[in-house]
């Protein structure tokens with residue numbers, strides 16, 4: 001898809017500006033109306049990524065700018081000139097380079113909450129690589145069960161799908177993230193994406209194998225499914241201790 005390619009190229013081109021304090025200028029009236037330039041001016045550009053057909057620019061202070069190029073817009077990097085020709089939508093000046101957006105046509109400021117949201121597990125196709133990248137930057141000491149429900153890492157997986165996905169991949173929700181290798185992370189995310197997509201497309205509730213089945217036999221091995229609250233939010237994890245071996249949660253013996 002040409003638009004996606006274009007956005008990824010633009011994201012790559014702008015990387016030399018990442019980490020620099022930006023002087024922002026907007027000369028196009030429609031772009032000025034977005035107040036993007038005055039909002040980001042003086043802030044540090046923290047990252048530039050392509051997400052779908054959007055270029056997402058994150059700045060210090062929790063500011064995020066979304067640029068969608070449609071058919072007319074383009075981003076390019078050039079040596080810093082301190083002069084302008086024409087009426088570009090936005091110029092982001094760093095120490096030695098400047099990124100120039102011409103032809104707009106979509107430039108928006110986004111709120112902190114939207115900006116933080118992880119890649120959507122139900123996107124078609126889901127961006128598993130981007131989710132893996134977020135996991136690499138996540139707290140390695142948190143449990144896998146909590147990590148999968150962190151919407152800033154992956155958007156869309158809740159308590160039920162966490163339990164079902166980990167039952168299917170035979171992974172314990174009590175592992176620390178750091179103990180789960182990259183291929184296993186990928187398998188877990190792909191399994192969640194496939195099963196959730198199938199549920200959406202069929203319009204049917206999945207047949208649950210772990211979630212809400214505490215004390216009942218595991219369909220694979222007959223061991224009783226266990227449950228216990230996990231993390232600060234105390235969301236209940238469900239798992240088969242035989243098929244999903246891992247660290248034991250701190251459960252009083254009479255309650256296990």
Ligand SMILES: [Zn+2]
Pocket residue numbers: 218219220221222223240241242243244
């Ligand atoms: Zn089992």
